[in-house]
Amino acid sequence: MRGKTAEDARLLELLDPVAEAAGYAIVRLRLMGGSETRRLQVMAERPDGEMDISDCARLSRALSDVLDAADPISGEYTLEVSSPGVDRPLTRLKDFEAYEGFEARLELDRLAEGRKRFKGALAGVEGEAVAIDLEGETETTLIPFAWIAEAKLVLSDELMKRGAETRARRLHQDQDTASE
Known part of the structure; x- marks a missing residue:
């Protein structure tokens, strides 16, 4: 990917x-x-x-x-x-872990459950599979990482807030470093 x-x-x-x-x-x-x-x-x-x-x-x-x-x-x-940006592509297993709880779109290189595209909240990683809570489903779905052709975070208020908090922390650290 x-x-x-x-x-x-x-x-x-x-x-x-x-x-x-x-x-x-x-x-x-x-x-x-x-x-x-x-x-x-x-x-x-x-x-x-x-x-x-x-x-x-x-x-x-x-x-x-x-x-x-x-x-x-x-x-x-x-x-x-x-930079990958706020609504970044997810290309490594660690990306799926780091953004657990955020909404993502996944496109597979093959059909699974009759479709190639999935959207839902990331629920972490289990072994070599990405866990995702799909819209309208009650159970978490596991998708083999090797099947994912494209994956990207969905831009949301929650994601924008995380980005703003990260930038604010960085600016605060930069100011602390400059004043020393």
């Missing part, structure tokens, strides 16, 4: 160690576009889940150096480094 294509997977193999050495984790990577200029979109975060503009610039420089040296993408492309 962090990459969709074989080319994405090769780029992740190349860029994951670079991001980790710089103190970041790649949440999702997509190489998009056709024959003209393509776009390499990299969503990343620090271990604390944050990613501000200076982090994006720092990671972009680190990735650019490796991409320029290795030249793994044929033709022209634009590198775009960003």
Whole structure:
């Protein structure tokens, strides 16, 4: 899920160690576009889940150096480094744990119970399966993580509040650090 294509997977193999050495984790990577200029979109975060503009610039420089040296993408492309955002994609099992209780949309790579799309409140992880409380269902559903093609948080007031609280905490910490 962090990459969709074989080319994405090769780029992740190349860029994951670079991001980790710089103190970041790649949440999702997509190489998009056709024959003209393509776009390499990299969503990343620090271990604390944050990613501000200076982090994006720092990671972009680190990735650019490796991409320029290795030249793994044929033709022209634009590198775009960003945070995953509030209504972020969920691409790792730990994402499903971290956002337990929040609403998400999941799309599977196969039919399950006659459908591919599911929406509900995340209920954690059990082994290699994502637990989700589906709308209108009384029991928690377990979906194998390997079956999930796409997953994303649903933008809600509760999610926005969590994001605002996190930003406020970070600003307070930055002010405390600056006053020392």
